[in-house]
Amino acid sequence: MNYVDVMKVFSTMGFGAVLSASDGTILDMNDTAKEFLSLPDVPKGEKIENIIPFPENDTDQPSVWSPSFGRYLLRCPTPEMVTLPPQTQLFVFRDASVDFKYRLLENTLNHMNDAVTIWDKDGRMLIINTAAERLETHISQDVIGKHVSELYRPRKDTPLVVPLLIEEKKPILNLRQVFLTSTSKEVEVLSNNYPIFEGGRMMGVISVMEDRRRLEEMSKRIVELQQALVDQARAPASSKKVSPLKAKYHFNDIAYCCQPMQKAIERCKMIARSDSNVMIYGETGTGKELFAQSIHNASPRAAGPFVAINCAAIPDTLLESMLFGTEKGAYTGAEKRNGLLEQVDGGTLLLDEINSMDIALQSKLLRVIQEGTFRRVGGNTQIHVNVRLLSNINIPPLEAIEKGLLRKDLYYRLGVINITIPALRDRKSDILPLSKAFITENNRKLLKNVRTLAPETLTLFQLYDWPGNVRELQHALEYAMNIIPEEEDLITPAYIPEHILDATGQVTPSTAVKSAQTMEDAMAEAGRDFLRRVLAENDGNISRTAKAMGITRQNLQHRLKKLQMQHEESLYAKEK
Secondary structure, rough: EEHHHHHHHHHHHEEEEEEEEEOEEEEEEHHHHHOOOOOOOOOOOOEHHOOOOOOOOOOOOOEEEEEOOOOOOOEEEOOOOOOOOOOEEEEEEEEEEEEHHHHHHHHHHHHOOEEEEEEEEEHHHHHHHHHHHHHHOOOHHHOOOEHHHHHHOOOOOOOOHHHHHHHHHHEEEEEEEEEEEEEOOOOEEEEEEEEEEOOEEEEEEEEEEHHHHHHHHHHHHHHHHHHHHHHHHHHHHOOOOOOOOOOOOHHHHOOOHHHHHHHHHHHHHHOOOOOOOOEEEEOOOHHHHHHHHHHHHHHOOOOOOOOEEOOOOOHHHHHHHHHEEOOOOOOOOOOOOHHHHHHHHOOEEEEEEEHOOOOOHHHHHHHHHHHOEEOEEOOOOOOOOOOOEEEEEEHHHHHHHHHOOHHHHHHHOOOOEEEEEOOHHHHHHHHHHHHHHHHHHHHHHHHOOOOOOHHHHHHHHHHHOOOOOOHHHHHHHHHHHHOOOOOOOOOOOHHHHHHHHHOHHHHHHHHHHHHHHOOOHHHHHHHHHHHHHHHHHOOHHHHHHHHOOOOOHHHHHHHHHHHOOOHHHHHOOOOO
C-alpha cells in the first residue's frame, strides 16, 4: 500500500496525515489534516513547523501539542509498512482534545477536598476522584464502569440519589445520605447532585459529597469561634471592628424592575417594622438571604446581631447544640456554652433551609416559639430570649409539609408572614438590571471596564431557563468577565458558558422571534431586541437613540413604556 492510499485510510479513521520533504517542506496532506488545521487547501511549499508547531525535542514517544489554531493533537507513530517516496517523511496525528480535557478534569477533581463522582445516563460510574476513593474505600479501577446498584446499598430510608436524579432529571441539593459501599463501609454524606445535559439531552449525573463526620468536626470549630464573634459584636463600639454578625445587604442592593419583585420588596419593607416571624420561599439561588438581611436592616433590630445558620449543612445533633447551647457534661467533651438563641438575643436569627431540619428538632424549636423559653442541652434552667425568627425554604411550604419535611404547626408559627421570591425564569425582565449590577461588581473586583450585555447575549439570557436562578446568572457573568479581553466593553455570546449556549441552541434574535408563543409576542420581542440594539449603540442616550431612529424623544419614550422597557435605557449608559 502506497502513502496515498494510507493517507486516505487515515482520513476514514479520523487521523490526520502530512507528507513532507526531508527539509520539512509540505508536499501533501489528507482531508482530515486539513480539517484539523482549518486549511482550505494543501499549503504546498510551506514549512511544516510554520503550520504545525511540533515540540522542539521530538521523540519516538507520542506527544501532545497545542497549535496556534487552538486544537490539541496527539502525535502518532507512522506505520512501518507505508512505502514513502524518497527523501520524505509522514506525520500522523489525531484529535486529542477529549484526552486532554479528560486529564485536565481528572487532575482538577483530584485536587478537590469534596468527594466527586460522575455517572453516565444509565447510572454507571465514569469518574471518581481521590477524595471519593478515600471516603468510600474504593479504588477507581475497581468501580469504573459499574452500575450504582453494584456499588452502594441505601441505609436508614435514604434512597440512592443517582437513579432518582436520572428519573427526575432535576438537581437534588443538600441531600443527606447514608449508604453501604461494596466494601461494607457505612458512609454518611451531604450531597449536591446535578444532571448533565448536552443539546437538551441528559448525558449523565455529577455528585459532589461532603463527609458528614468531617462536617461535624468543622461545625464544632465553628461553635468554638461563634461565642467570640458574638462577644465582639456586643463589645463597646470604641473597642471593636466591623462585626461579622451584621447583615450586609439592604433593600437598595436588590436589582429588579419587574412588578412581582417590586410588590415583594414593598411588602417586606412593611413587615420589617414588626417582630412577626417571616418565612421566605424561593428556589435555590433566588436571593432569599438577601431579602432576610434586608428585612433585618430595615427593622428596629438593625443594631442587634444577625446570624444565618444553614440547617442542611450541620448534623442534627450538633445543630441542636448550636441552637440551644450546652451544659458541662451534657455529652462527652461538652462544655457550658451559650447557643445561638442566647447569642442573638435582641437580634434576628435566620434558619436557612428549614425543611432540612430534623423533625424532632423542629418540635423543640416549636416549643421555643410558643413559650419564648428553652433549656440548654443537658440543662434544667429555663432561659428567656427575645429573638426574631426568619426562615428560608427552597420548596413550596405545603409540599414540604406533605412530604414530611416540615411540621404543619411549625409552619404556622414560622410563616406568620409568607414571602415568595419568583424564580428568574419567571421574571426575565430583571436579567438586564441584575446583569448590570453584577458587571459593576466584577468591574471593581477584576479591574475591567465592561459596560453591559450585547443585545444578542441578552436575547440568549432571556431564552435560557436559569435553573440555578440569580446565583447562576452571577456565576455566568463572573466567568464571562474573567475571559473577556481588556479592550472589549460588551459581553457577547462568545464569552458565555457553553452549557447556556447548548441549552439555548445558540439562538439568535430571529429564532427568538420564531419561538414566541403568539404573533403579538413575536412582534413585541422583535421590537424590544431592535430598541436594545440601538440603545446599546448610543450608550443609552435617549435623544441620540431617537435621532438615530428618526423619531421624536417623546415617541421613543412612549415606545419604551409600551414595550415595558422604560427602565432599561439607563442600563446601557456608558460608565464615567
